[in-house]
Amino acid sequence: MLREYLRREAVFLLSAGIILLFIGFGIARPNLLDSASSAVHAAILDNFSWLYLISAFFFLVFVLALAFSRYGTIKLGRDTDKPQYGFFGWVAMLFATGMGIGLLFWGVSEPLVHFLQPPPFIEAASPDAAAFAMRYAFFHWGIHPWAIYSIVGLAVAYFSFRRGMPGLISSCFYPILGEGIYGPAGKMVDVLAVFATVFGTATSLGFGALQIHSGLTHLYGISSAISVTIGIVVIATALFMASAILGVEKGVQVLSKFNIVLAVALLLAILTLGPAPYILNVFTSALGGYVNNIIDLSLQSYPFAGFEWSRDWTVFYWAWWISWSPFVGLFIARISRGRTIREFVLTVLTIPTLFTLVWFAIFGGSALHLELDRGANLAAVAGEDVSLALFAFLEYYPFAGLLSIAAIFILLVFFVTSADSATVVLGSLTSGGGLAVPVYKKVVWGLSLSTVAIVLLITGGLSSLQAMAILSAFPFMLVMIALCYTLAIGLSQENV
Template structure:
């Protein structure tokens, strides 16, 4: 589908280089400074009053879980429906570029970058742990034999990592890609809502929208960085490089890896970020294939196919399951799992959405939805089948040992517990630590680039100083969240994700409405042009047919149709 599109960027928000003038002139003050103030205040609060911060985070996230978990479930499922609808319908032909351009990146590099940015650290962190945790401590109301619980654990994991999170990314990424690549707007969340809110997005309202996106991105990335550093520390302890890691070790690790991320983000998308994304996807594939070959290969392959069938069979029921009949136990489970995941994905949505929009120029809406929604989902399912399935096989049919009889499943150590049972286990653990570190880096550098673009007014190449600033800020927030969580550092991370997602979920609803309106207007314009062309072609064909049959003279047929009464002579144009 091709129609005339507005490709002139707003003069107040040029998307050109942001390196001219003084350093402070390269940012958008109404977005940059309020975001910095809010983040700094929170970080200082969490560092100097961690008990108070942790208590407040727990109370607020608990209230959201109790009163809004149903809303998260319903909303994220609605995003799945919306994503599929725009992908398979008439809107799928719309090109995410002003002309019929070729995509900027190859399919392989495109998928690697969006996958690494989308959920790289999370996949490594939860790949073995989550299926085993659902198996060891099932959702309230779920009962059965060990094999039945194992089946449930896999499809519950698939729900959390399948269509639903990627649909969230589709909603944000598609809306941004359309306005940036089709309409020539700067990379900013505010412009996504212009079809709905008009020029009001240029003022304070637009600043508030972008501030919410910046803060959500910083805290979402920080949550992932916190998870990653917990697992890196666990891996280093596993191979006896460090002992009893604590807050100081976590802070040092975050600092070291953030420093590497700064180097990557300074080099830009087409160099550091692209190379690292391709590297860690290749390393992840290598580890996964080794576990597949060295582990219970046939069991994993059979379980992969079976779990997909069970997932599709139970998708509708599980999507709307709010554990309403399980009382306080159900609410607690929702807060630890479902509400946390939906909140985590929504808090990541501005970052991942902007990033995949940035790398998706030249693709159609259908290609975008198919690439973002379906391909990563299938790969994710296979990842969990190989790692999680191997862990379940060992616990049910093998020697066990990953699930502790007293402590249950250690989230950050479950992966290493599985890898050490395989040939060359120590080497595998070392490679896994390297993989987590590279995913850590790609999450930080791409997140920093996105936040920098948002806070600089939509510049695609923001200045290097601000890229360094935001990469450092994400590391500091990750440290602050871990400190706020005390000994249970993950609780602070989970709570932050649930809280940040609530306000941005409202923005996402408006995004869906705005995208539908923009697509509808373009579709109508396309149909008007198409009908006009069809009328002109039909008129020309009929006129030529009348001339060929000798019913009218060539001069009489020009611009007339049968029975129109036009033309010269005594009505020779009539039949």
């Protein structure tokens, strides 16, 4: 009986054990953990930056090729299946889960930091630097992240809903492993997915907690001590655990719809109160620069001048999206039953991307307008503390206090929806792919996510969060490349 339990719960026990060891090591030897993770992180960046760039571009080309091929009409499910969720609810959950916290954290700060600290061949704080900043913000938050998510989402949805297999990433390897997906090789794939999901999500939770803390400090003078950030994580944990236990129907979907409405309201407020014609010109100009240069941007690492900049920004982002892909991919697979491959790919690549680009144009473009035309010192603030840039930016608008409170609330809800979704997905990954996840597993993974975020915040703050995202993404990037191959084999067996 014990042997059967160990076999059935191998993924849960092994992955939870690894995470527990990490947490224990981080608490006992935080400095050693920070130095070790930094060394591995640097080695990966120095030697494999090119692979991240090529892989992300390949994933984009691959999913577009599937969408426009004869396989695009295949349903993710039986031919008679209808979509489980309405279009708005589906898109709201896609967006809130796939981006969320990052938009508020980086929407103002990233363009400003690029403006002030571009690669050496761009003059800092110049109009050229501003154009460069917006083009790269669009690139980092554009179509590539959603292509990365689509690889996992498509593969899992196809093999689980159409082939009737468990909703696990290991199931996608049936064409090459056969029944071996139920053995050690398949279980190792799922453990890698758990590992990437925990650290990718913990990175985002750390970002969110840092920014909520910065906002509260800016508004109310609350202490900047790390203990306050930890307290924010604890409070948010209680909220997302309650949402996760309620489930997708009552938890994630309701919160996602509510938060999308709030985010749009904040977006429209900034557009209405700001220089709207200027912002619209920024959007069209940045969009043109992004679309016209997408291939060059995708493969450019600036090896002759600016390699460190590319490594610290583009490669970090690609690794972050890859580390999020098991959780986001599994989640969007779960909510996409009944959609065709073409509908899935084109919706996932376009609608969330368009909203994200509009967000960066409004927030980033307005911030650059204040910097260039009104002499604001926002870029220096962002260079000093990226988590504070949003609130410093809002100070230049009427009703700044109200807008800042709204931003903090949206951040908190995005924190809850992201962690909630990740908890449900981790529970499913470690329960054989079933939708009915035991409450105790949700509790274990919810606490694990928050504890890992706290450990990373204590050991090195923002730099540790970024390092662990890249470190955890590397093995899963190789899994994703193999996923493309197995999905192609599976689709080739369809009679279309």
